[in-house]
Amino acid sequence: MSAATETVQEAITQASASGGLGALWTALIGVVVIAALYEYWRRSSREYRMTKNIPSPPEVPVLGNAHLVLGCSNAEVVAKGNTYLEKYGETLRATLGHVLIVFLTNPNDIEIILSSNNHLNKSEEYRYFKPWFGDGLLISSGNHWRHHRKMIAPTFHQSILKSFVPTFVQHSKNVVERMAKELGKEFDIHDYMSQTTVEILLSTAMGVKKIPEGNKSFEYAKAVVDMCDIIHKRQVKVMYRLDAIYNMTKMRQKGDKMMDIILGMTKRVVMERKANYSAEGNGIVEEVDETAKKAAAKKVGGLRDDLDDIDENDVGAKRRLALLDAMVDMAKNPEIEWSEKDIMDEVNTIMFEGHDTTSAGSSFALCMMGMHKDVQEKVFAEQKAIFGDNLMRDCTFNDTMEMKYLERVIMETLRMYPPVPLIARRVDSDVKLASGPYVVPKGTTVVVLQYRVHRRPDIYANPDKFDPDNFLPERMANRHYYSFIPFSAGPRSCVGRKYAMLKLKVLLSTIIRNYTIHCNETEADWKLQADIILKLENGFNVVLQKRQPVVA
Numbered sequence: 303m304s305a306a307t308e309t310v311q312e313a314i315t316q317a318s319a320s321g322g323l324g325a326l327w328t329a330l331i332g333v334v335v336i337a338a339l340y341e342y343w344r345r346s347s348r349e350y351r352m353t354k355n356i357p358s359p360p361e362v363p364v365l366g367n368a369h370l371v372l373g374c375s376n377a378e379v380v381a382k383g384n385t386y387l388e389k390y391g392e393t394l395r396a397t398l399g400h401v402l403i404v405f406l407t408n409p410n411d412i413e414i415i416l417s418s419n420n421h422l423n424k425s426e427e428y429r430y431f432k433p434w435f436g437d438g439l440l441i442s443s444g445n446h447w448r449h450h451r452k453m454i455a456p457t458f459h460q461s462i463l464k465s466f467v468p469t470f471v472q473h474s475k476n477v478v479e480r481m482a483k484e485l486g487k488e489f490d491i492h493d494y495m496s497q498t499t500v501e502i503l504l505s506t507a508m509g510v511k512k513i514p515e516g517n518k519s520f521e522y523a524k525a526v527v528d529m530c531d532i533i534h535k536r537q538v539k540v541m542y543r544l545d546a547i548y549n550m551t552k553m554r555q556k557g558d559k560m561m562d563i564i565l566g567m568t569k570r571v572v573m574e575r576k577a578n579y580s581a582e583g584n585g586i587v588e589e590v591d592e593t594a595k596k597a598a599a600k601k602v603g604g605l606r607d608d609l610d611d612i613d614e615n616d617v618g619a620k621r622r623l624a625l626l627d628a629m630v631d632m633a634k635n636p637e638i639e640w641s642e643k644d645i646m647d648e649v650n651t652i653m654f655e656g657h658d659t660t661s662a663g664s665s666f667a668l669c670m671m672g673m674h675k676d677v678q679e680k681v682f683a684e685q686k687a688i689f690g691d692n693l694m695r696d697c698t699f700n701d702t703m704e705m706k707y708l709e710r711v712i713m714e715t716l717r718m719y720p721p722v723p724l725i726a727r728r729v730d731s732d733v734k735l736a737s738g739p740y741v742v743p744k745g746t747t748v749v750v751l752q753y754r755v756h757r758r759p760d761i762y763a764n765p766d767k768f769d770p771d772n773f774l775p776e777r778m779a780n781r782h783y784y785s786f787i788p789f790s791a792g793p794r795s796c797v798g799r800k801y802a803m804l805k806l807k808v809l810l811s812t813i814i815r816n817y818t819i820h821c822n823e824t825e826a827d828w829k830l831q832a833d834i835i836l837k838l839e840n841g842f843n844v845v846l847q848k849r850q851p852v853v854a
């Protein structure tokens with residue numbers, strides 16, 4: 303007889319001697335009865351019954367499919383998710399206990415959800431952002447969201463973005479200079495991109511004149527990454543969803559520390575800007591730019607959003623303010639409903655959305671160019687054609703309009719590695735899907751999987767091949783509008799998408815004119831991390847070599 307068996311027998315003998323065995327059995331039976339009742343309730347819910355015909359991996363009682371991701375690392379969750387979608391098809395149902403989720407990868411289904419003015423509310427999973435973003439644009443709903451969207455979208459007007467270009471250039475030159483110490487060595491370029499994208503946001507949308515000293519921006523960016531990791535764990539691990547359990551964990555303590563760093567930084571930013579705000583001095587008077595208007599007007603109808611309308615339908619000269627100045631202005635205006643809390647919520651939301659996404663996007667693009675030297679050479683050739691003999695001169699807004707190939711490289715990177723790999727909505731009414739005889743009941747969480755849509759072989763002939771020509775106008779014209787959605791689409795699309803594309807062009811153009819990039823890894827070596835923002839578990843490792851004397 304083994305020692306373990308003896309111990310169990312001893313425990314039973316002791317328990318029966320003390321009369322504890324009966325209590326043990328009672329507790330055990332109680333647990334089984336509660337589990338059985340829960341399982342009955344779970345399976346007889348309207349949502350569960352209505353979605354029964356949607357393909358799903360095998361379930362176990364009580365947990366549903368939660369056991370499939372128990373103990374998995376982020377990278378393993380991504381790998382498993384992809385395997386199930388390949389096995390069960392384009393539309394998939396999963397349950398985490400009683401939480402029901404329907405995953406969508408068919409552009410027709412996605413259009414039904416994203417283009418609608420009904421399913422605008424974010425799913426329950428976004429609630430873990432609440433202590434951070436409050437009622438900021440990303441997670442708010444109803445009239446509050448509508449009011450904020452209407453007031454904030456114009457702060458990303460083209461005339462404002464154009465005024466940001468010299469600042470984008472200066473920060474791009476700074477990071478080129480900072481990276482000079484890494485020449486010839488392999489290093490994680492994401493660290494540099496994080497710090498730069500935080501500093502760019504501070505100096506542009508937030509109007510900060512003096513960037514925080516030392517490593518403060520990097521410390522903020524790191525705290526954001528750690529906080530996202532905690533929020534993501536709460537979203538996918540059933541037990542951490544319960545506040546009572548989460549509050550007892552070490553993770554909670556770490557989360558509190560991260561929030562102190564994050565909110566400390568944003569509070570300082572707002573205080574500084576308010577102190578230096580001058581209504582007269584901060585505005586941009588819009589110049590009418592017919593070239594840009596014509597280019598925007600060509601945009602395919604189905605993907606138009608409020609940002610296009612704002613850029614194209616303006617008449618006459620207007621004084622415009624960048625984001626934080628505009629909010630400080632609104633808070634002073636008794637006719638506009640805008641509180642101090644509204645300012646903080648939006649600063650926190652945009653500082654997050656605006657930096658981590660573009661640092662991942664730029665890091666992926668640099669790695670892809672480091673792997674695909676032919677593409678890198680074409681990007682450089684385009685830069686030479688634009689800048690001529692003066693390769694080191696500062697890039698202008700008009701230069702960025704000429705960077706057609708670089709734009710295709712950025713779009714192809716966002717296709718293969720969308721920084722926001724999925725988004726989730728709670729449907730506000732029963733929705734009939736186009737991909738099969740499926741109806742998603744009101745209140746269900748639907749998850750739009752951009753990462754998977756972008757890799758559909760029926761849409762992109764060779765989906766795992768990095769081919770910027772996928773974004774040649776003639777190829778784009780033949781594709782479904784909702785088959786390329788890195789910025790989401792419809793009324794709740796990314797409010798910073800034009801800002802992001804412009805910043806990425808300036809940043810990548812400056813880096814590529816200074817350095818050649820090498821990446822010794824292949825995509826097969828990469829482990830994708832399914833955090834809130836898509837990243838690489840082992841970092842974005844590249845080697846830089848000097849192309850020209852580093853910018854003066």
Ligand code: HEM
Pocket residue numbers: 439440441451507651652655656657659660663720721722725726787788789790793794795796797798799801802
């Ligand atoms: C490559 C860069 C970027 C990508 C891929 C990206 C992607 C996205 C996506 C997919 C959404 C929808 C999220 C959802 O529904 O859950 C979103 C929303 C949003 N993004 Fe971006 N984004 C980027 C850059 C930016 C920048 C630079 C800013 C601001 C400076 C920004 C601000 C926002 C805001 C405020 C929202 C919420 C909009 C709303 O709900 O009305 N994003 N973004």
